Amino acid sequence: MSSIRPDRLRCESLENPIGIDEWQPRFSWILVSDERDQQQRAYQIAVSSNGETVWDSGRVDGDVSHHIRYAGVELRPLTAYQWCVRVWNQDDVCSDWAEASFVTGMKPGATWQASWISYPIHAQHPAPHFRSPSFTSSKEVQSAYIAFTAKGVCDVFIDGQRVTEDYLNPGWTDYFKRNHYRVYDVADLLGNGEHHIGAIVAEGWYAGQVGNVPEGIYASRLHFLAELHITYSNGSSEVITTDDQWQCTHGAYLAASIMHGEHVDARLAKSGWCTGVTEGDWKAVAAAPFDAEEWHGKKKENIPLAKNLCAHPAQPVRVIQELPALSVSEGEPGNYIYDFGQNMAGVVRLNLDLFSGACVRLRYAEMVTPDGVLYVENLRSAKATDFYICGSEHDVYQPRFTFHGFRYLEISGISEPLPLEAVTALALGSDTPDAGVFSCSNEMLNQLQSNIRWTQRANFLEVPTDCPQRDERLGWTGDAQVFIATACANAGVEAFFRKWLNDMQDAQRADGTIHNVIPEMPWGGNADAAWGDAITVCPTELYTAYGDPELLPQWYQRMKAFCDYYHLAVDENGIRSGKHCLGDWLALDVEDFNICSGGTSKELIQTAFYCLSHRLTAMAAELAGDAAIADEMSQRAGRSAKAFAAHFFDADGRCSSDTQTAYVLALCFDLLPEEQRPTALRRLVDKIHENDDHLNTGFVGVSYLLPTLSRFGEHELACKLLENKTFPSWGYSIANGATTIWERWNGWVKGVGPGDANMNSYSHYAYGSVGKFMYETVAGLKALEPGYKKAQIAPQPGGSLSQASYSYRSIAGDWQVQWSLTDGAFSCDFSIPANCSAAVSLPLTDIDALQIDGQPLADCPSVSQLRVEDGRVCFDAASGNYLCRVAAVPA
Numbered sequence: 001m002s003s004i005r006p007d008r009l010r011c012e013s014l015e016n017p018i019g020i021d022e023w024q025p026r027f028s029w030i031l032v033s034d035e036r037d038q039q040q041r042a043y044q045i046a047v048s049s050n051g052e053t054v055w056d057s058g059r060v061d062g063d064v065s066h067h068i069r070y071a072g073v074e075l076r077p078l079t080a081y082q083w084c085v086r087v088w089n090q091d092d093v094c095s096d097w098a099e100a101s102f103v104t105g106m107k108p109g110a111t112w113q114a115s116w117i118s119y120p121i122h123a124q125h126p127a128p129h130f131r132s133p134s135f136t137s138s139k140e141v142q143s144a145y146i147a148f149t150a151k152g153v154c155d156v157f158i159d160g161q162r163v164t165e166d167y168l169n170p171g172w173t174d175y176f177k178r179n180h181y182r183v184y185d186v187a188d189l190l191g192n193g194e195h196h197i198g199a200i201v202a203e204g205w206y207a208g209q210v211g212n213v214p215e216g217i218y219a220s221r222l223h224f225l226a227e228l229h230i231t232y233s234n235g236s237s238e239v240i241t242t243d244d245q246w247q248c249t250h251g252a253y254l255a256a257s258i259m260h261g262e263h264v265d266a267r268l269a270k271s272g273w274c275t276g277v278t279e280g281d282w283k284a285v286a287a288a289p290f291d292a293e294e295w296h297g298k299k300k301e302n303i304p305l306a307k308n309l310c311a312h313p314a315q316p317v318r319v320i321q322e323l324p325a326l327s328v329s330e331g332e333p334g335n336y337i338y339d340f341g342q343n344m345a346g347v348v349r350l351n352l353d354l355f356s357g358a359c360v361r362l363r364y365a366e367m368v369t370p371d372g373v374l375y376v377e378n379l380r381s382a383k384a385t386d387f388y389i390c391g392s393e394h395d396v397y398q399p400r401f402t403f404h405g406f407r408y409l410e411i412s413g414i415s416e417p418l419p420l421e422a423v424t425a426l427a428l429g430s431d432t433p434d435a436g437v438f439s440c441s442n443e444m445l446n447q448l449q450s451n452i453r454w455t456q457r458a459n460f461l462e463v464p465t466d467c468p469q470r471d472e473r474l475g476w477t478g479d480a481q482v483f484i485a486t487a488c489a490n491a492g493v494e495a496f497f498r499k500w501l502n503d504m505q506d507a508q509r510a511d512g513t514i515h516n517v518i519p520e521m522p523w524g525g526n527a528d529a530a531w532g533d534a535i536t537v538c539p540t541e542l543y544t545a546y547g548d549p550e551l552l553p554q555w556y557q558r559m560k561a562f563c564d565y566y567h568l569a570v571d572e573n574g575i576r577s578g579k580h581c582l583g584d585w586l587a588l589d590v591e592d593f594n595i596c597s598g599g600t601s602k603e604l605i606q607t608a609f610y611c612l613s614h615r616l617t618a619m620a621a622e623l624a625g626d627a628a629i630a631d632e633m634s635q636r637a638g639r640s641a642k643a644f645a646a647h648f649f650d651a652d653g654r655c656s657s658d659t660q661t662a663y664v665l666a667l668c669f670d671l672l673p674e675e676q677r678p679t680a681l682r683r684l685v686d687k688i689h690e691n692d693d694h695l696n697t698g699f700v701g702v703s704y705l706l707p708t709l710s711r712f713g714e715h716e717l718a719c720k721l722l723e724n725k726t727f728p729s730w731g732y733s734i735a736n737g738a739t740t741i742w743e744r745w746n747g748w749v750k751g752v753g754p755g756d757a758n759m760n761s762y763s764h765y766a767y768g769s770v771g772k773f774m775y776e777t778v779a780g781l782k783a784l785e786p787g788y789k790k791a792q793i794a795p796q797p798g799g800s801l802s803q804a805s806y807s808y809r810s811i812a813g814d815w816q817v818q819w820s821l822t823d824g825a826f827s828c829d830f831s832i833p834a835n836c837s838a839a840v841s842l843p844l845t846d847i848d849a850l851q852i853d854g855q856p857l858a859d860c861p862s863v864s865q866l867r868v869e870d871g872r873v874c875f876d877a878a879s880g881n882y883l884c885r886v887a888a889v890p891a
C-alpha cells in the first residue's frame, strides 16, 4: 500500500460542482500521509460517465497535484461525470483511487431552447410568481438537472418545494456584459406523477437599488429563464422550458429589496401556487426568445438578454451559520431588541405564534446606542426593514430576497417579546470553505481573528464588498486589494475571486482603466493608486495562494494595460500625479479626522503603487514568457523607484511627506537605496513613538505597517501595535465591543456612542488586513512557492505572547505551525503536507540543543541544510509532522 493517498478532490476549485462551464475542467487534489518525506512521483486521472471512460490520462510522471486540465473526448452538457485519481509515491508504490464528481453546465455559447418570461408588460409586480404548465414523469428518472437564471434574483420550486435553499441566485454581474446561470440536481423531486416548476423573482441587484443609486442601474423588468432536462432510465429524455405557456401571478411579497428589506403579507400567499390549482389571478406571461434584444436598461444598449450567459463559477450565497438570540431588551416602548452577540450579514428566522393579520416590523442594526435604542443612522438611505403580516397563528418568517448587516434585531408590533428561542439569526455569505485557523495566548487577538473572519464572511457575499449594511455594499477595489492576502489565508476563495476577476475584466476599458467599484457603477470614476492596483495585486495574490499556472499568463496584458494608463500621468522623472487618488483613506495623521484622504502625499502614494504594479506586471509577463513586456515594466518601475527616493526623501532618509504610511511604503516596496533605509526606519519608529506608540495609518498603510516593522528588526514594536488596546488600535475597537472590523479606528466610543454616521460601518475589512501579519509573521507560515508547494515556517514570538498557532488548508495540503514559550523555553510543532517542503527558521541559536521528536536535529533524515543564520536556527524540512524541542541543559 502506498504511503500517500490523494484527498480533497476539486474540479475547477470546487468540491463536486454541479453546472460547470469549463469544457476542459481542471482537477486538483491534496496528498495525505502518516509518514515523513513523501512525494508524489506520478499520477493518473480517469474520468467516466455512466460507466464509459471519457478520459484516462495514463500514468503521468511528476509532482503536480493541482489545476490539471481534462484532455479527453468532448464533454456533454448537463451530464454527471465521475473522476478519480491515484498517485505513486517516491518508491513507485501506487495508492488506491480517490473519487469525486462534477456535472457540466449548458454548453458555453449554446442557444437555450427556453424563452425569457416576464410579467405582462403593463402589469409589473415586485415579486412575480411564475408557473409552468403541468408535466408528467411516468418513468423512472435517471437524472434531472434544472438550469436557470433570472434578471433579478430568484427562488425556484418544483411542486412548491424549493430546489435549493441557496440565496440570491443567479447573483450579481454587470448584466450588460455577463450573466450567470445555476444548475441544480432535482432528480429527487421528480417522482411518478404530475409536476410544476415555479419561480419567484425579485429585484435583487438587477432592478433594485445598488449602492446609493435609488433605482435599478441596469433595468427594471424582471425575467426568468429555465430548462429542466430529465433523462429516464429507459434512455428517453425530456426538456421542460420556460415559454409562453407559463402563467404568472403574485403572492405575499409586496416589496423585496436587498437594500430596504421585504414587505410580506402572508395572507396574500397563494397556497398551492406551484401546483395545479387554478383559482387566483393568473395571467399569461410575456415571453421573448432566448437571444431577444429586450433591454429597458439605463444604458439603452440593445444587448440580448442572454448576453454572455455562463455558469456561475463560484460558491452560491448560503446560510453559513445560525446564531441564537442571546438576550432581549425593550428599546423605545414596545420595541424589543434582540442581541445575537455577533455582527454579521444575513436575515433572521422568526417563529411567530400571533394571529392572522398581526403585523411585525423588523429593523436591523449593528449597534445599540448608550440609551438602549437601535442605532440605524449609519445605514444612511438603506431602510433595512422587513414588514411581515402573519397569515395564521403559527407562521415562520425568513426573508429570502434581502440581507442586512446587523448584530441587533428590533421587533415592533408585538405586545410582549417573543421568546428567545423563537428568534434566530441566519448569517449569509458566499459559501467559501474555511481554510485558516489562528489562535494565540492573547484573548484580545483571538477576538481580533474572529472579527476578521466574521467581516470576511459578511462582505464576501457574491462580490467582495466594502460593507454589508449601509446603502453602499459595493465591490470597492481598494478594500479588496488591501485584504485579499488575509482573505486567502482564511478561506478557500479561489473561485470567489476568479468570479470577481471576471467582473473586473468586464469593467476594464480600452485605455486600461478600471472602475473604483466592480461591478461598476454609473458614478465613482476611475480607480487610481491603491484602488486600481487591485488589477495587479489580486491576480498576483491568487497566484501565490493557489498556484494556478494559467492565471497570470491570462492576466498580464490586462495588468499592463492598467500600467499604461498609470504611466500617462508620470512626469519625465517617473513621479506620478494623477487626478483620482483617494489617498491613505481614513488615516488619522491629519488634524481633522473628517478629512478622509489622510496626510500622506498623494503623489507619493501614486508613485509607490505605480512601482508596485509595474513590478507585479513584470513578474506576470515573465511567467507568461513575454520578455519584452517584462523588461519594459521593470525599466519603468526602476526609473520611478529612483525618482521616488530622490524626490520624496532627503539624503538623511527623511521624507517630505512625514507620515507613518510614507515611510512604510518606501521601506516595504523597497523604494529606497540601502543607505537611506536605516534613517527612514528610524524616522518611522520615531513617528510611532511620537504618537504614543500607536499607529495612525489608513487603508493604504495598514496592511504593510507591522510586516515592515518586523522585517526591519522592529518586531517588538510591531507586536506592541498589534496588542495595543487604546485608541487607535484593533484592541480599542474590541474593548468597545467590536465583533467585526470597523471602517474607522474611532467608529464607536464606549459611553459616548458612534462616530460620524455618514461613513461609519462596523463591518469593513480593510483594517482586518493585519491578519496576514498574524499568520505569516507571528505564527510564521508563509508561501514560498505558489500554491504552498513550499512554505516558510518562521515563527516570531513577541509582545506578551507565550503561544501561537496557525493551521492552513492549502491547495497542496494541510499545514500547521504551533509554537510556545514555556518558562522562556521555545518549542515548536509543525506539519508539512505530503509532496511539499518547508524552509524552517526558529528563534534559537544553538543547533546542537535542538531536538526533533527527542532526537538531535542533525540525526533527523528528513531535515537538511542545517545552519544558523541571522541569529536563528535554519533548516529545510521534507513533508511530515515535527515536534521541535530544546534539550534540557544537563545540570
Ligand code: BGC
Binding pocket: 466, 467, 472, 476, 478, 479, 582, 585, 759, 764
Ligand atoms: C467605502 C470604502 C472605499 C471608499 C473610497 C467608501 O465609501 O466604503 O471602503 O474604499 O469609499 O472612497
